[in-house]
Amino acid sequence: MPELTERAQFLLKALTERYIREGQPVGSRTLARDAGLRLSPATIRNVMADLEELGLVSSPHTSAGRIPTVQGYRVFVDTLLSVKPLDDALLNELRTNLDADSESRDLVATVSSLLSDATRLAGIVTLPRRKHASLQRVEFLPLSEKKVLAILVISDKEVRNCILRTEQAYSAAELQQYSNFLNQQFAGRDIDDVRGRLLSELRETRETLDRMMATALQMADQVLGQAEQGSDYVLAGQTNLMEFQELCNVATLRHLFEAFNEKRQILHLLDQCVENEGVQIFIGEESGYQMLDECSLVTAPYSVDGQVLGVLGVIGPTRMAYERVIPIVDATARILSAALNSRNKAPY
Amino acid sequence: MPELTERAQFLLKALTERYIREGQPVGSRTLARDAGLRLSPATIRNVMADLEELGLVSSPHTSAGRIPTVQGYRVFVDTLLSVKPLDDALLNELRTNLDADSESRDLVATVSSLLSDATRLAGIVTLPRRKHASLQRVEFLPLSEKKVLAILVISDKEVRNCILRTEQAYSAAELQQYSNFLNQQFAGRDIDDVRGRLLSELRETRETLDRMMATALQMADQVLGQAEQGSDYVLAGQTNLMEFQELCNVATLRHLFEAFNEKRQILHLLDQCVENEGVQIFIGEESGYQMLDECSLVTAPYSVDGQVLGVLGVIGPTRMAYERVIPIVDATARILSAALNSRNKAPY
DNA sequence: TGTTAGCACTCCCGGTCAATGAGTGCTAGA
DNA sequence: TCTAGCACTCATTGACCGGGAGTGCTAACA
Numbered sequence: 001m002p003e004l005t006e007r008a009q010f011l012l013k014a015l016t017e018r019y020i021r022e023g024q025p026v027g028s029r030t031l032a033r034d035a036g037l038r039l040s041p042a043t044i045r046n047v048m049a050d051l052e053e054l055g056l057v058s059s060p061h062t063s064a065g066r067i068p069t070v071q072g073y074r075v076f077v078d079t080l081l082s083v084k085p086l087d088d089a090l091l092n093e094l095r096t097n098l099d100a101d102s103e104s105r106d107l108v109a110t111v112s113s114l115l116s117d118a119t120r121l122a123g124i125v126t127l128p129r130r131k132h133a134s135l136q137r138v139e140f141l142p143l144s145e146k147k148v149l150a151i152l153v154i155s156d157k158e159v160r161n162c163i164l165r166t167e168q169a170y171s172a173a174e175l176q177q178y179s180n181f182l183n184q185q186f187a188g189r190d191i192d193d194v195r196g197r198l199l200s201e202l203r204e205t206r207e208t209l210d211r212m213m214a215t216a217l218q219m220a221d222q223v224l225g226q227a228e229q230g231s232d233y234v235l236a237g238q239t240n241l242m243e244f245q246e247l248c249n250v251a252t253l254r255h256l257f258e259a260f261n262e263k264r265q266i267l268h269l270l271d272q273c274v275e276n277e278g279v280q281i282f283i284g285e286e287s288g289y290q291m292l293d294e295c296s297l298v299t300a301p302y303s304v305d306g307q308v309l310g311v312l313g314v315i316g317p318t319r320m321a322y323e324r325v326i327p328i329v330d331a332t333a334r335i336l337s338a339a340l341n342s343r344n345k346a347p348y
Numbered sequence: 349m350p351e352l353t354e355r356a357q358f359l360l361k362a363l364t365e366r367y368i369r370e371g372q373p374v375g376s377r378t379l380a381r382d383a384g385l386r387l388s389p390a391t392i393r394n395v396m397a398d399l400e401e402l403g404l405v406s407s408p409h410t411s412a413g414r415i416p417t418v419q420g421y422r423v424f425v426d427t428l429l430s431v432k433p434l435d436d437a438l439l440n441e442l443r444t445n446l447d448a449d450s451e452s453r454d455l456v457a458t459v460s461s462l463l464s465d466a467t468r469l470a471g472i473v474t475l476p477r478r479k480h481a482s483l484q485r486v487e488f489l490p491l492s493e494k495k496v497l498a499i500l501v502i503s504d505k506e507v508r509n510c511i512l513r514t515e516q517a518y519s520a521a522e523l524q525q526y527s528n529f530l531n532q533q534f535a536g537r538d539i540d541d542v543r544g545r546l547l548s549e550l551r552e553t554r555e556t557l558d559r560m561m562a563t564a565l566q567m568a569d570q571v572l573g574q575a576e577q578g579s580d581y582v583l584a585g586q587t588n589l590m591e592f593q594e595l596c597n598v599a600t601l602r603h604l605f606e607a608f609n610e611k612r613q614i615l616h617l618l619d620q621c622v623e624n625e626g627v628q629i630f631i632g633e634e635s636g637y638q639m640l641d642e643c644s645l646v647t648a649p650y651s652v653d654g655q656v657l658g659v660l661g662v663i664g665p666t667r668m669a670y671e672r673v674i675p676i677v678d679a680t681a682r683i684l685s686a687a688l689n690s691r692n693k694a695p696y
Numbered sequence: 697t698g699t700t701a702g703c704a705c706t707c708c709c710g711g712t713c714a715a716t717g718a719g720t721g722c723t724a725g726a
Numbered sequence: 727t728c729t730a731g732c733a734c735t736c737a738t739t740g741a742c743c744g745g746g747a748g749t750g751c752t753a754a755c756a
Contacts (some may be wrong), residue, residue: 143501716738
């Protein structure tokens with residue numbers, strides 16, 4: 001946008017800020033007073049006409065003031081925004097409330113609440129999912145005649161268990177043997193890797209090797225299959241969204257909440273943010289999903305050892321206090337990453 | 349209500365049914381046509397005046413029809429309602445969709461969805477919580493230097509694990525020893541019982557016995573303490589509630605959804621239904637909670653071996669199709685109980 | 697050439713008003 | 727005991743009007 005004069009930029013900024021604050025279309029008279037430039041309303045009107053032609057502002061009807069369009073917000077966020085430094089009290093609160101020792105799921109839930117409390121919007125955090133997680137160990141325990149409890153230790157904070165139904169009964173000793181065997185073979189290896197090997201070994205050795213190994217492999221495969229599909233997120237403070245007038249009609253809310261329940265679409269959107277480093281923002285229709293047409297999504301990925309594990313962010317109305325929200329999201333992502341890192345470094 | 353003539357009862361029933369169907373206040377003319385009695389509107393009006401005096405119906409304003417009051421619904425539900433027999437297709441769907449082998453939490457989530465789908469309302473199911481669960485066994489696995497994974501097997505479908513931080517490092521062998529010891533001592537016993545013993549033993553033997561046992565007891569106590577607090581429920585289909593006009597203002601919805609998130613109040617209400625056997629209904633303000641003023645709650649407890657484990661039900665607007673909803677809730681509770689029972693009987 | 701004052705115009709919003717229609721309470725008669 | 731009739735009440739709807747806020751345009755001014 002090099003065509004934008006400095007004055008136009010300044011006014012767009014002032015207009016957007018005021019609109020975000022007040023929620024009302026901003027007229028030329030108000031803007032003249034508000035902006036502090038010693039210009040008459042008439043002059044402002046001329047500038048506004050230019051901005052409107054560029055598609056950065058629009059008026060809901062002829063005799064209302066102007067409001068920023070999605071493109072207007074875009075320019076505002078990308079080039080005009082002066083981000084507020086995060087206030088220390090809040091930063092401390094974020095830090096101290098993160099108990100780095102809790103399990104992933106709880107940790108994620110906490111972060112989600114923190115985000116929603118700090119911004120008064122809806123907080124969202126995906127569960128950490130590492131592309132290359134290594135398997136620390138496997139255990140099998142007999143539950144009842146044909147049920148086996150499989151426990152999969154991935155790291156010192158990620159444990160999954162699932163109940164397997166088996167064709168026949170196995171004794172504790174047998175199961176012990178199986179898990180020993182598997183741990184010997186696979187402990188410390190990448191999970192995808194393990195799965196690949198399992199499959200190929202299963203095929204190869206079906207007849208030749210003894211039954212024990214086949215069973216062990218089969219079980220392990222079952223567990224891994226179930227463990228892997230856990231792409232999910234935790235949402236908090238949805239009800240905060242009900243406070244905003246622009247979202248306050250039931251149809252809009254319904255679509256939004258249904259999307260939250262469905263998860264699929266939201267997840268897909270969040271996935272797009274994984275690649276981007278740092279804060280990423282979707283404004284209104286930019287997301288490409290209808291139910292988010294009147295919302296913005298501010299996200300940031302979090303990571304351990306340079307490997308991105310997930311995305312966190314907030315969802316709120318397009319008209320949100322970006323200059324406050326952006327640093328919060330940014331900081332939270334850093335703090336979460338740090339928390340995950342520090343405990344990951346604990347020696348085994 | 350012996351003062352109610354047969355005719356008055358019949359008309360109250362007709363009025364309530366019509367109002368539930370149409371959602372509009374019912375006038376005397378309509379009712380005269382609808383009820384099939386060969387009475388003129390004027391006569392009906394007289395009866396209505398009586399019903400109004402008894403507090404069973406009311407009119408939103410002078411020249412509108414009548415709608416049932418909470419007391420009116422009460423009489424309707426308690427004495428007038430003709431419950432529809434459940435249609436077999438639905439029954440089958442409920443049965444087949446319950447995978448009796450999944451874990452409690454998943455099972456509960458499924459039931460919740462089934463309820464909400466079948467009724468087009470919000471389904472709610474509390475997690476099973478047995479007063480006297482017996483401990484099947486305990487396992488400890490080393491995770492990292494000062495972290496231990498504790499696994500608590502309660503039944504062949506209920507497993508809890510939690511990560512303990514310990515003061516010092518323990519070897520796999522040590523942990524094995526501990527769990528062996530605990531299993532020997534406590535396997536098969538009631539969990540509360542176990543906890544009590546743990547505490548007393550801890551006190552008694554602090555100095556006398558060897559450190560191993562003390563640690564084992566301490567760990568077990570930690571796990572049990574964490575495992576027990578799990579009073580919770582799973583909700584499904586909240587968004588269904590947004591379809592109803594009477595709930596369609598944002599303030600009402602907000603209170604409702606906030607209560608859903610809080611859980612405390614709802615849980616308290618559900619707890620009251622545990623004692624009652626069979627379907628229990630709270631209509632409007634009867635619940636005593638403001639956010640449910642315009643809602644009704646239809647619940648039924650589910651149980652295994654005559655022991656009530658939890659409550660399930662649906663939440664919807666006061667104006668709901670009770671004659672359809674009640675049998676669904678009832679049947680679902682039975683089916684869930686049966687499912688839990690059958691698999692519980694599997695020999696160990 | 698950029699800025700400003702003035703002015704006519706547009707459109708939303710809130711209030712008033714009257715017509716309509718649904719439904720009621722009451723009364724008198726069958 | 728029931729019913730027909732009638733006057734009355736009240737929500738809803740649509741039309742209308744005036745005020746207010748803000749605009750675009752034009753012409754004058756620095």
